[in-house]
Amino acid sequence: MNLIIDIGNTCVKLACFNDEKIVECIRVDKNEAKDGLLAFSAKYSFDKGICSTVAGLSDDFLSAIDSLPFGVIRLVSGETPVPIENHYATPFTLGSDRLAAVVGANYLRPDCNILVIDVGTCITFDFISSAGIYEGGNISLGPTMRFLALHEHTAKLPLVERKGCVKSLGNTTEVAIRSGVVQGIRYEIEGYVRAFLEKYPDLFVYLTGGVHLNLHFSEKMPIFANDFIVPIGLNRILEYNNEIV
Structure with a gap:
């Protein structure tokens, strides 16, 4: 399963994909992003993930991503x-x-x-x-x-x-x-x-x-x-x- 992390200007969207199929997609407030990420990632047996952001990432959120037991790549345009x-x-x-x-x-x-x-x-x-x-x-x-x-x-x-x-x-x-x-x-x-x-x-x-x-x-x-x-x-x-x- 794949973890999708989409960080916008106002909220964070988390999604679970099983191959090409969306299993679940939720929105969390930015001030609850770390707890939301950890809870969501514990809900499924993820194999890998990707993170996209149009805003800065806090140190707490970065550490939460690094603590996940699977690799998460960062989408960087270019x-x-x-x-x-x-x-x-x-x-x-x-x-x-x-x-x-x-x-x-x-x-x-x-x-x-x-x-x-x-x-x-x-x-x-x-x-x-x-x-x-x-x-x-x-x-x-x-x-x-x-x-x-x-x-x-x-x-x-x-x-x-x-x-x-x-x-x-x-x-x-x-x-x-x-x-x-x-x-x-x-x-x-x-x-x-x-x-x-x-x-x-x-x-x-x-x-x-x-x-x-x-x-x-x-x-x-x-x-x-x-x-x-x-x-x-x-x-x-x-x-x-x-x-x-």
Whole structure:
């Protein structure tokens, strides 16, 4: 069995894979990451693991990884071998989560042109071709940052919660802010998809990420939700490194 450790900006995701099948996937708060890791790793008979992070690792967490009774490799963009061709001009600066996402997407649909949209702290748009070539992507503000920016860079706009009423036209300031952010994200995503469809009519789109919004897309949009694209990609990278060794 494989242990997958995916450390994001706000939480840690732990997953157990039996070959290619997801057995369990959980989220833990960063301040509970060490205890969560040790408890999760004791639950299964893991043979190997992989760790991906977009944030710094505490000494306690590093020591917890080192104490595990099996090897855990670290995904480092530009260094760790991956089963795709990476055309990013600065591969060492590419977020390991973005890299894992396109690997996972390509693994699930190897003969497709795929746009992976990850909605989290940031919103990322990453494209991998049907030839297995990662062409690059874009980074945009995530929902939380948008709400904070509206509050912190104005004199009177309140800080609004993400969950709540969303309308086509807000009839209160709170609803106007929430609707503007949520609807703006939806239009942004649809705009990217339309632009890519013009160039790649057979485009397949994966929507993933830790932030869930009530986004209602047109049925004509080839958008499919998959919460496990990054863990699937990390598991594939782990197995790939095992194969080449």
